[in-house]
Amino acid sequence: MSTDDKRIREFAYQIWESEGKPEGHEARHWEMARKLAEAEALAPKKAPKAAGSKTAGKGTDSKAPAAKPKAPAAAKAKPAGAAKVVPPGEKSRREKSPAPPRKPPAN
Template identity: 65%
Template structure:
């Protein structure tokens, strides 16, 4: 068995697993796996040196964090994570978008 056949077999197995292990779909999975393996073979490859250099953090020169937690005399901004796109904006085909009404402001409790 050649390396290509092994790779196609791996792809076909992954496709079969991802679809919930259906029976009777071997030919379709094999065809899909062949296309994936062909695309993978035609894709440009990154050299190991390039992959390592891209993973290394970039140096910012003379930037140093002082004892007062400032960066070159400026206060460092807090790190925040990017928020994912709202799942509520994704509407499956055939379904209507339901607009939510804004909530009314709460009244302060009576004292």
């Protein structure tokens, strides 16, 4: 299984969980997951920060070793924003309908 297939599977599972684990919506979840994975692959990567930019004003030696790079994104278990996916036209469980207008107090 390719990395892309694994990512699509992760997205589909997260969508399924976020919708309350409904039955019979597999095709829709897979299609949404495939689109999310494609968008993620096409998104521009963040540019690396210039080495030494954090220490420039601190008076440290310019030959100091650079900071260790962070772990790759693939090492993360789940992306933070993925659980918030709500299909168009569907309300999330946390959304509430607007409150009815209040009546003015009787005098």
